[in-house]
Amino acid sequence: MSELSETSVATQQRSPHLLSRWSWRELWQGQLWPVAVALTLIIACVFALSALVVRVEKIMTDQGRSVLAADLVLVSGNPIDDGILASASQRGLTVSAQTRFGTMAFSDENMQLVSVKAVANDFPLRGNLALSSGGAARVQSQHVQPGELWLAERLFSLLAVKEGDDVMVGDAQFTVSGLIAQDPELSFNPFSQMPAVLIHYDDIARTGAVQLGGRVQYRMYFVGADDAVASFRQSIELQAGQRWISESTQGRTGDLIDRARQYLSLTLILVIIMASATLVLTCQHYTTSRRETVAMMKSLGARKAWLWRWLAGQLLMLFAFAAVLGVGLGALLETLLRLPLGDILPDPLPPMGLMPVLTSILVALLVAIPGMGISLIKLVNTPAIAVMQPEGSAQSGSGLFSVSQASPWRFGLVLVPLGALLIWFGDNTLMWLTLLGLAVMLFLLAVIGVAVVALLRKKRWGPAMQLALSRIGRSPLATGAQLAALTASLMLLAVIWLLRTDLLADWQQTLPSDAPNVFALNISEAETQPYLAALDEQNIAHSSMYPVIRGRLVASNGKQFLKGTQTQQDNTNTRVESDQEQSDEALRRELNFTWRESPPVHNKVIAGAWGGEGTVSVEQGIAERLRIQVGDELAFTVNSQPFSAMVGSIRQVEWRNMRPNFYFIFSPDVVAELPATFLVSFRIGADQSPLLNQLGRDYPTVSLMDLRIMASRIQLMLQQVSLSLSVLAALGVVSGLLLVLTLLRLGLSQRQQEMKLYRTLGASRQRISATVWSEYGMMALIAGLMATMGAEGMVAALVHFGFELSPQWHPSLWLGLPVIAVGLVLALAQSMLPKLLQPLKS
Template sequence: MSELSEANQVARPRKQPLLLKWSWRELWHGQLWPVAVALTLIIACVFALSALVVRVEKIMVDQGRTMIAADLVFRSANPLEPPLLEQAKALGLTMSQQTRFGTMAFSEQEMQLVSVKSVGSDFPLRGELVLKGAGVRHRVQPGELWLAERLFSLLAVKRGDLITIGDAELTVAGKITQEPELSFNPFSQMPAVLIHNSDLAKTGAVQPGSRVQFRAYFNGPDDKLRQLQQAVELQPGQRWISETTQGRTGDMIERARQYLSLTLILVILMATATLVLTCWHYTSTRIEAVAMMKSLGASKRWLWQWLARQLSLLFAIAAVAGLSIGWLLEFLLRLPLSDVLPDPLPESGFTPVFVSLTVALLVAIPGLGISLLRLVDAPAISVIQQQVDWPVKRQGNALVLLPVVAALIWFGSNKFMWLTLAGLAALLGILALLGLLVVALLRRGKWGAAIKLALSRISRSPLATGAQLAALTSSLMLLAVIWLLRTDLLADWQQTLPADAPNVFALNISPEQQQAYLDELDRNQVVRSEGYPVIRGRLIEINQQDLLAGTSQGEERDESLRRELNFTWRDTLPVHNTLLEGEWSDSRGVSVESGIAGRLGIRLGDELTFNVSSQPFSAMVTSIRLVEWRNMRPNFYFIFTPDVMAELPATWLVSYRIDADQNALINQLGRDYPTVTLLDLRTMATRIQAILQQVSLSLSVLAVLGVSSGLLLVLTLLRLSLSQREQEIKLYRTLGASRKRISATVWGEYGLMALIAGVMAAAGAESVVAALLKWGFELPVIGHPWLWVMLPLLSLGLVVIIIRSMIKRLLMPLKG
């Protein structure tokens, strides 16, 4: 007995290496290596994409936060309350405070309206403040006064001169060369003056009733910042400012984030489909081998051990290869961005490794598990008689819950993602039915023998054909969606700051100076807008209903009702506005911007009452306009007909573009027209252009990766489909079909499927992109006529590549 036990102990160690060796051989000499390749590609693509997404998102967030000088900003019309500051301190956040107000600055010779910012020695928390005096400085110290460059000529001062701000006389320390905070509202901009917080009281400019803005800047971990926001109940006149709320850059960053997330999801979906297809193909090729092992006495337990070793080796190899290839791929993806990415790059951390391996595991468990359960249940009789179907335990389908539950946790309440996935699922079923319908209609036509046989082959199994068409169509559609969204987003962002966008605004031009000022610009061949009369006022009533009377305490009124607005009047519609409803009127009318009309419920024919300098007047809504606020042109909520406001005192506004060789013109205009407020936005425009370039190139690279994943899926689908035709081709040959007839049938079948799939993919992509643009990204819907030609051609091209690479091998057994 003891000898037998010893023999078993000796045999077991020998059995294990033998099984491991057999598993290794099966992995590479069997049909499991395509699964290993698919899993490797999933890990590589997800790693590269998620690593680049992490880096790009960090860069975009960093750029956005640089524009607000902190990670988070609290803005209030009232002094900052101690509980807010105490809460921030308790959370361990870095903090800085600022007080800003508009006032007059006086030198010995001139005076100028300026925006005074009283800051601490720790300002800014993000970005770079460059002050040039005796040397270069980056912080404001007590007793110092720093001026925007234009103020030196406007106030006729130099470094060391005295300037009076309120009750305080301060010495000019130098000029502000670079400031992190930039405002995108030209109407609210004035030349900046920086002083220290300790000098604020000396000015005496902050009095009860003064128009003052108080700000607190915070830096710290995102979770702590969220806790601070949740702990503060906002009052009227208060708001939080983050990188996603800063106008044009905020919109751009938020939409880029949505695109990055969507691209990652679509790549995962396409890589998953590639893996599932290869798994099912592996199962179909190993049925006879498993049946033979069962006929020789192998148990299900032994088979699972045999498969488990293969899968463990497979996943380990795929993980090492995938992470290595993914790292190299991410490095290559960054090469086109090397000129615009910051140095050093933000760390991607462990997240890409975790995400890629987790996604691969969650996809592999159901993708491999369900097909392998079917394989292990294959009957032993399959050795001598091929079995089409056999009883399979349905409990294995529960494995699908793993990725579903993971998606529920990952997406959470992200309606954008859920609507996208639900729409894609619904569209997949519709495309399958449409494909079958098209095939049925084609069968009614008169065709040659090869096409007739191809159509018969396609329609023989409606379920399989529908699935095949849906898979091919959805693959083409997804790669088209990724590219089209990238194209449309970039086209929209180009409108944010086009090459000829104005970069200087001239305000407060008196009526007497207006024509002379415009003539001066024209003489210097400056590209400019039309002149606009501007007057400030408030909207107070809609159809005799007081807009302020019904507001309860603590209720947040629309932003347009909390402040004075800029009004103008014109005879014609501005060329950069689009008329949505109504007609342009020439008397007693007002045209309303579509956004404020929607928020306040304003409709055509409504009577609006306004107040300008305590003078009320009314006008009827005659049109609704679409306004692109990001194009750096003069835009207005309300544009009146001239007869409504022509008698009211107004100043004029014009915007224009100054090129690099026209810098002297700005200074000359400042000297010739000292009462005109010049807002030089060139620095801001340069910074926005830099962000736009970074994001645009990043999205282009990500789109290429997404499209590549889609092409891989299409190629895999076609290759596996042709591989499954091998037995059928042998049968055709046995029945007397010539190689020429079989080849023509294969070309006809897959050519028809490619054309049908290409056309349906174009229709599906247009539908998906239109829905995402309208409800996801809130952008205008754009048609893509070229897509209806490109996708069918691409589909046919891929079919040609696959058939040419496989047709000889498929016909090889027919020789002789």
Template sequence: MTEMSESQIPIRQKGQSLLLRWSWRELWQGQLWPVAVALTLIIACVFALASLVVRVEKIMISQGRSMIAADLVLRSANPVSETVLQEARQLGLTVTQQTSFGTMAFSDQAMQLVSVKSVASDFPLRGELVLRGGSQTQQQVKPGELWLSERLFSLLEVKTGDSVAIGNAELTVSGAIVSEPELSFNPFSQMPAVLIHESDLAATEAIQPGSRVRYRAYFNGDDALLKQLQADVVLSPDQRWISETTQGRTGEMIERVQQYLSLTLILVILMATATLVLTCMHYTASRTETVAMMKSLGARKSFLWRWLARQLGLLFVIAAVAGLSLGGILEWLLRLPLRDVLPEPLPDMGVMPWIVSLLVAVLVAIPGMGITLWRLLDAPALAVMQKGMLATTSAARYLLVLIPLTALLLWVGDNPMMWLTLAGLIGLLGVLAGLGLLLVAGLRRRRWGAAMTLALSRIGRSPLVTGAQLAALTSSLMLLAVIWLLRTDLLEDWQQTLPPDAPNVFALNISPTEQQAYLDVLDRNGLMRSDSYPIVRGRLVSINGVNPRAETTATEVQQDERQEGDESLRRELNFTWRETIPVHNTLVAGEWHLAPGGVSVETGVAERLGIKLGDTLGFTVNSQPFSATVTSLREVEWRNMRPNFFFIFTPDVMVNLPATWLVSFRVAADQSELVNQLGRDYPTVTLLDLRTMATRIQAILQQVSLSLSVLAMLGVCSGLLLVLTLLRLSLSQRQQEIKLYRTLGASRQRIRATIWSEYGLMAVLAGGIAVFGAEALVAALIKWGFELPVTWHPGLWLVLPLLSVLLILLIISSMMKQLLRPLGR
């Protein structure tokens, strides 16, 4: 009965079942499982990295948008047109407004210059506004309320419930502003803040013709709708869009984080792809005889394709399940170091990492596996008897490379960072391989011991194979060095945003008669302070007799940023004069105050306006014109929160102009009362307390530092995986040669010494060349990609060759017994 049942099973179905079982055995008992492992690692790494990239980017974007109180802000010197606001509402965007201006606030006992912000009840759209009135807190301003900065309570000598006059309006103090989302890096634009509701603005009557008023419109909504609004609105010259990537130095930080995340992801994909290609080539070499035997027994290519397709299908399903599971665990492990700084709840990573990881695996596998497997199926039947016989196959298989390249073109687009990286890698691969071969050729001309002579002979006998191995090993070491060095350079640059000794309080408008007494108070209390600077506000009006504003206006209309122009031409600047260059500035051209009537110019504004040494600049201060000759150019780090200036004059130029003084100093957390006392003792001095902003920036820097460190470690692990795979496959190919050496009478010790010599030499060469390549590529990326000053890394010249040698020692030590096993038989 059983035999009858089996005879009724269609032969085709039995064949399919047999083919499936065979494919399963081939997958695990053959040589295809390393390919499955490589594909699993690609999916896991890409999933983990993409997940963390998505979360970090969302966190950074959220932080950046919190600092501008919305997804997008329109800044204007005039009221924002109702047409713009109506269009935004029609697009489905959430809209609110703010009007801000400087004025005097009066209490019964004192007065103080303040920055009044008139906002609606729905302000802010992003971030957190915390207002405390008595024991209650709230997050929005209501009609009839007046909220003061903490410092104003002592400066105005008021408490909650007292009256304060803002213009012609008498308002009752509702409480204190604990924190507000909007932050500025410009200490000269900050005054103690006062919040009122927009319905109370008219009652103040503080805005009069000629008043300096700033208007902002805030928009929240989908990014596509925000871009559409920006495209539809034609801005006037006094208007500017502000987003999380354009908000001063914080915007630069966020943009560079995104660049680094994308760069790390593509480098990890490249290294994982190389791992997959190497393992697949090894599988093809090990299965050529099997395919040739099947062909000699009558198997058709269609049958072989089905046989291989089932294996690849099983392989991809297993790799996908294992890779996504491993990737989820890896992503969780990667977040562990960040648990103290990541917000709760975490941003949702969405479906993008799932899709990207599987799509990348497919795109990588098509050429990485397809080219070599295509050649495998073209293996001739005669390869059974003639080992190493090459298949004649169509060059069309190389067209498979176009599939991932097309996807890469669509993904990278016009990103110059990616193209710079890819172009540099392609060029460096050829250079590094050729350099390695030249070094080997030079070494072969000298006399060496027997082991080294055999090793050099082995390396020089196959220059193409040796060049490929050197290029692969060198590029692997180089890529992991690039990831780590970029992380190090970026973090060093960002740490300058807020150094440990950065000042957090600025004192402005110090009269000349009070200057020395004010400095004495700071010194008696042991506060770390800057030099004091005289300040005169004025404008740049001409360069070599030509009005720069008139020249730039015509071209600004052609630019995306036309509404902003150059800030040095659009507003009054803070001028100062000194005998010596500030210690935190760097002279890059000319000589400091070579002659009377000179001015030193910051390099950024000089580059933007085309200012050169020897140019004559015209200025006005309170309608008084004067001129100065450019004697030097200075490099200024604007992010260090120290007093910095576009123009620093020789003292003789401005000696007759009335000036006030500026000094910055650092206050500890327990010295708040000292700040309040300074405000009471010197009521005419404007104190700008930046401690809240500094705390916020430090939190962002901590997130950035830990995130980049974790991502860099993942990139380094991918590079190490590629190096280990490369070495293991290369060593496994030596077994046949070792048999030949043994047949010719070579001893174990001689063979062991030859292996150590060959791979030790390759390790030193690869490590040394990788250092050169990494320094060159990082320098190019830093200079033209991230636009930062280039620095060199002396420690890398020791660490990378040492790491290369250690990896060689590890792999050879683990495989030496296996390599020498045939000798004992």
């Protein structure tokens, strides 16, 4: 470009064809390759990640809906109005009805309280219902027909029946059709479960069990297009006793899916941030390398308009090239990312549609506008005098992080992606918390980094280290920017992996390996010791025996719940009842109470103290919802018998661990005299069904809740989500490593001119190498330690405020991340130093 003449510039300005050819040659032979690679990286990573996110989210959603047996379920304590069904039909939704009720089942020999599910022909609308009959030659069916009766496995032994026998359900006589091998609907409340039977919806009237005022639950199942289901749900105003169930509200599975979605979104955001930083760095490097060229062109008569056409041609070809290559590489990367999931992903895979392509190109464009535009505006505004004036003489600092004297209005381009973020993630608290935390963290890390370097410079070091520290501390602003950029890249990749680790650790508590999978209920006091002895004889691990009574919470400090009245005149205790209290489900049904001398080992007391006569320990969630505090006086009723207790402690309860848990645990003196039954939980293997049946025969009045099938299904879902998040986390870490390597590579490249100066002044190759090793080793160590602190703080905030989990400490990170940082720097320096020192050879 130094051979450019004024005539050639004028000719190029007059000839669009020659301008295009020149732009193409500049693209292939100039310094735009790093920018093209960065854009390709953004498009490929966003495409691969968004495509995998779309597939995994659809899979998780389908998994969640399969355990609902539908896309959306309406649960009601009263018959559901026909207008709701009409509204669903108008939107093209498929509807299936179900009624649930409890009643007695009678065989010739025994009787048993059962939970009846009366279902329609098309149940389930999602998932699989497996019904098995036919003796040795089993025949599988997926739908219940009129007149059929299907029993849970345990009922065959409890009722002493086999296929073909007659069983009375309420007033109706049925012939046993066979076994319920698999029911898609999961239920997690062992206290309210009874052995299940399936009958057809048309046979409800024959049973005579559904009576006015009886405890009956009505359900409607809906399936259809997502937008139609969402529109239908918004159009329905729920009445008292009604609620929706969807994949995001279904207990453990809903919690799992919701947090997995949050992690997927967060990972995508962090990958975009890191890829964007890579683009900004490479574009700044390009701007620096072409500054003298632009100055030369201006000195020979090139105008800004022509320069913009010249650059626009290059950038248009560059973006088209990056889009094609990025989408292609992204598709390949998404395929590779799915390889570890091959055994658990469904076949065929859910389609990903065009959204990943559009998203990746749009994200790259939004990032490129400020990422490239700010640097290019600076480049076009380069004065002609810059041909003779080095960039560093007109600026504070040098290199990639120099401070330009150009007009600051160009930084307004940052508002373009920020506006898109506002539209795209306007109500995503987790995303804004991440960005705000990252911005604050960057500022703090930059300040800390500069302070650490200043402190180190006060100490006496060897010549190489002294020269390295002098180089680092030459410009506090540039040093702070360099350390902040390196620290941020290390911190972000650590955040992605630590969040994944914390989420998986939390999900392991959803169903720990030793979680009980059978509950024995309704054990009489006389049977407690024999029953425990029977379990011990078979070496079955079990919980303590818990007494259970059923009652209601009716008042707090003299204030009656659900009635809106105030019975106590003390103004200090007067408070207005909230809508949340009025609608809290725990107030509208009987709860399971128990009493203990000591707290359960799987509960944690977080306020007050355990024990004391006349006290009750309250679960944290219900205490927060009903504003119950330590020292409050609570009133209860059991079988219309009132009693009260003072709140002695608040407990943190992990409801997902499938262990016996209670809202209220009393001191024995409060309720020990009330009649109670007992429960115990234990764990048996898949091959121990005969033992379970033997317990059912030996203790016919004890209800056994076998949750093994449900537990295995949760474990499968957990496995799918965990492996998917591990793959996504690995992709995020790879993106972070690419950013770190790009940052270090460009930083080392800019040292080449300084190395020439050092050599001219008589510095040896060994001294120059030692100085570079010391400089970047020290920066890597400082950045690694600061990234560790930043990652711990950021993960703690995200886990607590975003995922509503308890923050964890990560001791291995404090050693691992600094070692990784130093290792990356040393490896890169080892590979680049010989090339950088090549011009110095004699």
